[in-house]
Amino acid sequence: PERKVIFSGIQPTGIPHLGNYLGALKQWKHLQDTASPDTKLIYCIVDLHAITVPRERGLLTQNKREMLAALLAIGLDPTRSTIFHQSSVPAHSELQWILSCTASTGYLSRMTQWKSKLQSQSPSDTATTTTTTSHPALKHGLFSYPILQAADILLHRATHVPVGDDQRQHLEFARECVTNFNHTYAASVFAPPSTILSPARRVMSLRDPTQKMSKSDPNPASAIFITDDADTVRKKIKHAVTDSENAVGYDPEGRKGVANLLEMVGHLTGQSAEEIAGDMKGMGLGALKGRVVEVVEGELGPIRERYAEVVGREGYLREVAEVGGARARESAEETMRLVREATEL
Numbered sequence: 001p002e003r004k005v006i007f008s009g010i011q012p013t014g015i016p017h018l019g020n021y022l023g024a025l026k027q028w029k030h031l032q033d034t035a036s037p038d039t040k041l042i043y044c045i046v047d048l049h050a051i052t053v054p055r056e057r058g059l060l061t062q063n064k065r066e067m068l069a070a071l072l073a074i075g076l077d078p079t080r081s082t083i084f085h086q087s088s089v090p091a092h093s094e095l096q097w098i099l100s101c102t103a104s105t106g107y108l109s110r111m112t113q114w115k116s117k118l119q120s121q122s123p124s125d126t127a128t129t130t131t132t133t134s135h136p137a138l139k140h141g142l143f144s145y146p147i148l149q150a151a152d153i154l155l156h157r158a159t160h161v162p163v164g165d166d167q168r169q170h171l172e173f174a175r176e177c178v179t180n181f182n183h184t185y186a187a188s189v190f191a192p193p194s195t196i197l198s199p200a201r202r203v204m205s206l207r208d209p210t211q212k213m214s215k216s217d218p219n220p221a222s223a224i225f226i227t228d229d230a231d232t233v234r235k236k237i238k239h240a241v242t243d244s245e246n247a248v249g250y251d252p253e254g255r256k257g258v259a260n261l262l263e264m265v266g267h268l269t270g271q272s273a274e275e276i277a278g279d280m281k282g283m284g285l286g287a288l289k290g291r292v293v294e295v296v297e298g299e300l301g302p303i304r305e306r307y308a309e310v311v312g313r314e315g316y317l318r319e320v321a322e323v324g325g326a327r328a329r330e331s332a333e334e335t336m337r338l339v340r341e342a343t344e345l
């Protein structure tokens with residue numbers, strides 16, 4: 001059987017939040033701890049993806065260091081998992097170009113994330129995707145980054161990709177890139193990767209439970225960051241948007257805010273949201289919020305301590321990134337030899 005290769009990435013766009021943690025990072029750590037010794041584990045800080053959106057000078061450097069510290073704090077072990085910054089492996093960009101030559105623009109323009117960007121940037125309600133070039137705020141990188149994401153995965157010949165639900169469509173696109181490349185070059189260089197969805201597919205914003213919790217949300221009260229102290233967590237949960245009904249009850253459609261809190265507890269305790277709602281029957285939302293604070297603190301407390309300890313160790317962080325980068329370049333080169341052979345480059 002093929003050697004198992006697990007690959008995933010996270011953007012260095014701020015401290016990871018509970019959605020990143022439950023939807024992806026906790027799973028990364030779990031896979032690391034349970035994978036057979038011959039399974040390859042590759043976790044990438046995707047800085048090339050982060051520059052699709054502008055930022056002030058100095059911030060990317062800081063965000064990259066903080067993300068690396070966060071990955072170590074959640075328990076990734078750099079001697080077991082390859083942890084690296086995407087831009088330290090130029091083959092990510094090289095393979096992106098090669099894949100873009102066989103990728104369909106029609107498919108890209110139908111991507112949900114692109115369509116919502118298009119809509120939010122447009123002065124009028126633009127549901128069509130034909131006028132993209134006429135809008136100066138829409139950059140090509142935002143349009144084509146799913147190809148870079150496909151390249152990230154395929155460059156390491158990943159067999160399994162653990163991600164949150166928002167990435168499902170991009171994984172489908174990566175499989176489409178496999179088909180297009182193999183067909184064009186009559187080769188079987190790539191195999192379609194499988195998606196591993198964590199049980200926590202979509203953790204929602206604390207301020208608007210119809211939106212996913214996101215690093216790019218400008219309101220810091222909408223997310224719990226893994227470095228938030230107990231007091232901050234308590235305040236954010238206290239002000240989490242729920243509804244006017246005071247009793248605990250699980251209704252994911254009608255009571256999205258309460259459902260989000262119940263699901264958070266469930267993902268942290270290993271119970272289902274229904275079970276927790278059953279246990280708390282007759283209690284008020286204040287009690288539920290207290291329970292959320294308690295389980296979040298139980299999980300994040302030790303992570304926060306490790307983060308504080310590691311984030312200042314600049315030399316160590318640099319060394320981890322260098323060792324990871326070197327290992328990732330080796331992994332990439334094995335694939336690029338096959339790609340160059342197939343494409344005559």
Ligand code: ADP
Pocket residue numbers: 009010011012013019020021022023024162163164165166167200201202203204212213214215216
């Ligand atoms: P963000 O959208 O917060 O900037 P990234 O794009 O860097 O996060 O995604 C990193 C990982 O976290 C991906 O696997 C993504 O699916 C997952 N993820 C992001 N937000 C959430 C969420 N609210 N719930 C569950 N998983 C999420």
Ligand code: NA
Pocket residue numbers: 166
């Ligand atoms: Na995202």
